[in-house]
Amino acid sequence: MLLVVPKETKDGEKRVAATPSTLNKLTKLGFEIHVEKDAGLLSLYPDSEYEKNGAKIISDISASIKNADVIASVATINPNLARNLKPGAICISFAQAKRDKENIKEIINAKASLLSFDFVPRISRAQSADALTSQATVSGYHTMVTAASLLPKMFPLVMTASGTIRPSKVLVIGAGVAGLQVMATAKKLGAIVSGYDVRTASKDEVKSVGATFIELDLPVVEGSGGYAKEMDQERTKLQQQLLTPHISATDVLITTAAVPGRPAPRLVTSQMLSGMKPGSVIADMAAENGGNVEGSVAGKIVEINGVKIWGGQNIASAMAPDASFLYSGNVISLLSFLVKESKIVLDKNDEVISGSALVINGEITNEFVKTEMAQG
Ligand code: NAD
Numbered sequence: 001m002l003l004v005v006p007k008e009t010k011d012g013e014k015r016v017a018a019t020p021s022t023l024n025k026l027t028k029l030g031f032e033i034h035v036e037k038d039a040g041l042l043s044l045y046p047d048s049e050y051e052k053n054g055a056k057i058i059s060d061i062s063a064s065i066k067n068a069d070v071i072a073s074v075a076t077i078n079p080n081l082a083r084n085l086k087p088g089a090i091c092i093s094f095a096q097a098k099r100d101k102e103n104i105k106e107i108i109n110a111k112a113s114l115l116s117f118d119f120v121p122r123i124s125r126a127q128s129a130d131a132l133t134s135q136a137t138v139s140g141y142h143t144m145v146t147a148a149s150l151l152p153k154m155f156p157l158v159m160t161a162s163g164t165i166r167p168s169k170v171l172v173i174g175a176g177v178a179g180l181q182v183m184a185t186a187k188k189l190g191a192i193v194s195g196y197d198v199r200t201a202s203k204d205e206v207k208s209v210g211a212t213f214i215e216l217d218l219p220v221v222e223g224s225g226g227y228a229k230e231m232d233q234e235r236t237k238l239q240q241q242l243l244t245p246h247i248s249a250t251d252v253l254i255t256t257a258a259v260p261g262r263p264a265p266r267l268v269t270s271q272m273l274s275g276m277k278p279g280s281v282i283a284d285m286a287a288e289n290g291g292n293v294e295g296s297v298a299g300k301i302v303e304i305n306g307v308k309i310w311g312g313q314n315i316a317s318a319m320a321p322d323a324s325f326l327y328s329g330n331v332i333s334l335l336s337f338l339v340k341e342s343k344i345v346l347d348k349n350d351e352v353i354s355g356s357a358l359v360i361n362g363e364i365t366n367e368f369v370k371t372e373m374a375q376g
Contacts, residue, residue, distance in 0.1 A: 001344060003031040003335075004068040006061050010075045012299075012313065014042035014320035015060060015327060017072040019333045020049035022328040027054050028343030029335060031070070036061040041322040046090070063132070065089075065376070069344060071113040074324075075100075081108035088361055090344065092334055094118055094131065095358055097372035102357065104369060111362035115334060119366065121355040122225060128333035129352065133177045134326035139285065139315035140181025144170075147166070147283040147319075148189055149253050150308050156190025167192050171250040172211070173267055173292065174257035176201040178285055182254050184209040191252070196243065198228050216242045219355070227260050236265070240272060248275030254294035256285040261368065263290035270294045272303065278306025287311030 005018045016039050018026065026033055026180045030299055033055040045224060047057045057119045058064050065084040071077055076095040077085075081103050085091070091107055099354035117131035127133075148155055151168060158165040170186040175197035183206065186193045193211040195202075197220040206213040218238055223229030247253055247268065253276075257265050262285035273282070273293075281360065284296035291311065295304055299313035316323040337352045338344050348354050348365075358366040364373060 001029075001069045001339075001342065002064070003033050003070045004058075004064045005033065005035045005039055005055075005072055006043075006065070006077065006081060007036040008074055009078050012138055012317060013075055013136065014317040015074045015324045016040045016043045016045065016320075017045065017074055017324075017327060017331055018055075019321075019325045019328045020053040020055075021047050022325070022332060023053040023055055025332045028336070029332070029339045031335075032056075034058045034061070034064040034068070034123075036064075040324070043324040045278070045321070045324070047216070047313070070335065070338075072335075074327060076103040076116075077107070079106045081102050082110060082112070085110035085112040087111035089337070090346070091117065091343065092117075092331055092349070097358070097366070097368040100121065101372055105373070106360050107359055108364065108373075112359070113357065113361055114359040115353070115356045116358050116366075117330060117334070119354070119356045119358065120334065121351055123351070126333075126337075126352045129330050129337070129356075131327055131330040134330055135316040135323055136176065136178040137181050138319050138323040138326065139177035139312070141185050142311060142315050142318050143178070143254060143256075143283045143285050144182045144185035144189070145253060146310060147281045148186075150281045150310060152251055152279050153251060154190075155186070162281070168251040169194075169245055169249060170252045170254065171195070171214075173197075173253070174285075175199075175206050176256060176258070179256040180205055180209050182256065182285075186252075187211065194246070194250075194330040196246075197257075198222070198239075199226070201226070212248055214243075218242065228257070230259050230262055231265060236267075240267065240269060244272045244275065247272055251277070251280050253280070253282045253293075254285065255282070256288055257292050264292050266290070266292065266294065268293040273304065273307055276305075276307045281305045281310065282307060283310045283312065285312045285315065288313050288365045303319050303331060 172195040195206040196214040284293040287298040296311040
């Protein structure tokens with residue numbers, strides 16, 4: 001079985017789908033491994049490390065793609081490469097119907113298959129294949145340390161003979177995987193940390209990382225699978241009103257809120273920021289997906305009335321060596337659901353496979369992709 005790891009081609013993408021120290025697990029599954037020249041360079045994994053661990057370094061990757069049984073990448077395989085896929089080849093990557101429509105079209109045309117980390121079911125059996133979690137963990141950490149470095153104030157309580165510095169306050173809205181990692185990191189840095197989320201379970205989760213949960217007198221907004229759902233306008237307004245005093249009192253505000261399949265909810269308006277002290281910092285982890293904070297721009301720091309607003313963009317890539325290492329583990333885990341005695345079996349009765357498959361042998365198997373493709 002041939003597994004191919006192409007170099008990522010999306011602007012700003014520094015990660016790679018397989019790292020040298022994890023290749024032995026792929027070999028054990030029965031794969032021969034081709035890695036495109038310099039695929040790991042931006043993650044600080046040189047070609048020589050891949051070669052040492054049993055991979056072949058390839059300059060013209062399209063030739064390898066023609067023979068590949070599995071193609072593992074971070075972003076969905078780009079359309080030019082996808083045209084070379086052989087029927088039945090399996091692509092494994094992040095993939096979403098709308099965002100990656102052109103790439104998915106080529107995979108369908110080639111009669112190949114696509115498994116997406118955006119759709120791996122969140123069940124305990126598939127935990128090690130949960131790349132959304134692994135990458136959100138890295139992103140949460142990076143966002144917190146970035147926001148801390150932008151704040152012209154120390155995080156911990158510092159008592160010295162010259163005087164006492166009060167600890168900084170950090171408020172986190174959205175207590176999913178990334179938000180909890182933000183809170184845990186802020187706690188370690190010594191800040192006073194509080195968090196808010198719309199889901200019932202989030203109260204205990206926020207407390208479990210040592211932060212204070214902000215109770216708002218509002219109904220829970222919960223969809224299926226433990227995810228949040230979209231708020232109506234009335235609740236949005238009320239939530240904004242009730243959060244405003246908490247925002248005014250904080251030194252750092254970090255927003256991470258997301259609703260699957262929808263643009264990020266707008267949680268913070270510019271008016272709500274007017275009470276923040278100059279020098280305060282906001283980090284909007286959802287900036288790329290519409291933004292939780294009015295005025296945030298993905299990949300930029302915007303300053304409004306002395307408040308810095310950092311907009312996250314491909315955040316996990318900023319810590320590419322660690323993000324790639326964890327992602328590589330997710331790829332191996334997902335592959336272990338497919339490989340039986342050194343043979344690939346796409347068992348549609350396995351919910352990990354049926355859940356994550358968007359396309360099987362050219363047939364669309366996911367409702368979001370069906371709807372998107374029907375729109376032409
Ligand atoms: P996500 O990235 O989809 O969203 C981030 C957070 O934003 C969520 O906690 C969500 O509730 C919150 N949010 C949405 N709208 C909001 C609003 N209006 N105001 C405030 N917060 C809002 O979430 P995620 O990190 O992917 O986690 C989603 C769920 O999946 C959580 O319940 C998490 O515990 C669960 N999870 C389960 C597993 C597993 O069982 N293997 C693994 C990871 C996550």
